[in-house]
Amino acid sequence: MSTHFKTYHPYVSPFDPCPPILEKAYSTPPNLYMGFQPPNLPQFSPIEALKAGTLWKAFYDPWYGPLEPGKGGLPQ
Amino acid sequence: MWIYEKKLQYPVRVSTCNPKLAKYLIEQYGGADGELSAALRYLNQRYSIPDKVIGLLTDIGTEEFAHLEMIATMVYKLTKDATPEQIKAAGIEDHYVDHDKGLFYHNAAGVPWTASFIQAKGDPIADLYEDIAAEEKARATYQWIINLSDDPDLNDGLRFLREREIVHSQRFREAVEILKDEQGKKKIF
Amino acid sequence: MKQVPAEYYQLMEQLQAVDFVLVELTLYLDTHNDDLEAINQFNHYAKERKHLKKAFESQFGPLQQFGNSYSGYPWNWDDSPWPWQL
Numbered sequence: 001m002s003t004h005f006k007t008y009h010p011y012v013s014p015f016d017p018c019p020p021i022l023e024k025a026y027s028t029p030p031n032l033y034m035g036f037q038p039p040n041l042p043q044f045s046p047i048e049a050l051k052a053g054t055l056w057k058a059f060y061d062p063w064y065g066p067l068e069p070g071k072g073g074l075p076q
Numbered sequence: 077m078w079i080y081e082k083k084l085q086y087p088v089r090v091s092t093c094n095p096k097l098a099k100y101l102i103e104q105y106g107g108a109d110g111e112l113s114a115a116l117r118y119l120n121q122r123y124s125i126p127d128k129v130i131g132l133l134t135d136i137g138t139e140e141f142a143h144l145e146m147i148a149t150m151v152y153k154l155t156k157d158a159t160p161e162q163i164k165a166a167g168i169e170d171h172y173v174d175h176d177k178g179l180f181y182h183n184a185a186g187v188p189w190t191a192s193f194i195q196a197k198g199d200p201i202a203d204l205y206e207d208i209a210a211e212e213k214a215r216a217t218y219q220w221i222i223n224l225s226d227d228p229d230l231n232d233g234l235r236f237l238r239e240r241e242i243v244h245s246q247r248f249r250e251a252v253e254i255l256k257d258e259q260g261k262k263k264i265f
Numbered sequence: 266m267k268q269v270p271a272e273y274y275q276l277m278e279q280l281q282a283v284d285f286v287l288v289e290l291t292l293y294l295d296t297h298n299d300d301l302e303a304i305n306q307f308n309h310y311a312k313e314r315k316h317l318k319k320a321f322e323s324q325f326g327p328l329q330q331f332g333n334s335y336s337g338y339p340w341n342w343d344d345s346p347w348p349w350q351l
């Protein structure tokens with residue numbers, strides 16, 4: 001199973017004016033790893049699929065913002 | 077031809093009267109990586125691409141118009157009952173003096189939509205790579221809008237739209253695989 | 266001011282769910298022309314959407330026009346609410 005984001009650590013200068021963000025993250029969604037989709041992948045039910053935005057569980061990768069408390073999402 | 081259906085693709089809800097969010101959302105209405113650009117880009121590329129992938133471009137292009145209507149719905153709901161004071165506080169008075177509550181195809185910075193937002197190179201691989209990039213850029217734009225929004229219902233609809241970009245990118249990647257495949261060879265992954 | 270009943274939203278969401286499966290299967294089949302199981306699933310949901318469309322339209326009026334839906338009397342295609350007003 002691939003991870004849905006990756007992190008890196010930007011260089012921190014003693015002359016940076018803002019408090020440094022030590023770790024930055026970027027999205028690496030499942031479509032990057034799927035290749036040509038194989039048949040018979042597990043599916044959501046129709047109503048779940050609508051809510052998820054995809055019929056196939058393997059593509060589900062929801063994004064939550066920092067202003068939606070308790071939902072997680074990418075570390076900012 | 078196209079047939080309109082009196083139905084949104086997804087049940088859009090907005091929970092707070094916050095016209096400021098409309099300013100961000102308009103990026104996906106009339107911006108370079110927005111839904112109008114997406115629909116017009118894909119439908120226009122159909123005329124110079126192998127028959128095997130015309131259906132895919134037609135269907136994704138058509139779905140993009142459904143997404144355009146979802147964004148329009150969000151903007152409509154956020155602005156329809158806003159007072160001039162609220163418009164001012166939201167920083168969308170520049171839009172208001174020109175259009176009142178009318179929607180207009182421009183991006184979040186007010187730059188009007190232009191055909192130079194999209195590409196048609198006529199080369200099938202170049203065009204499909206353009207489409208894959210467009211989907212990833214639209215996905216990223218939804219991330220940045222969600223990051224700025226504290227409206228859980230609005231974000232619910234935006235999450236749906238972001239997930240669609242992931243699936244569209246997947247299908248365009250498969251279209252590239254189909255076109256680069258040696259004639260007659262079966263691909264099993 | 267007349268608003269639509271709760272049932273409108275329920276039926277609409279059922280239709281949206283089934284139609285979404287059909288959108289997903291359409292895009293999938295555009296790149297997987299010979300997946301018989303997916304085609305069978307597609308035809309199954311195409312039939313279900315026909316029933317749902319009929320149920321919705323008999324209560325709330327036409328979803329499409331240009332002849333893709335029957336009309337009531339008087340002409341009710343242009344009745345409110347439109348999707349963005351709901």
Ligand SMILES: [Fe+2]
Nearest residue numbers: 114240241244
């Ligand atoms: Fe898209």
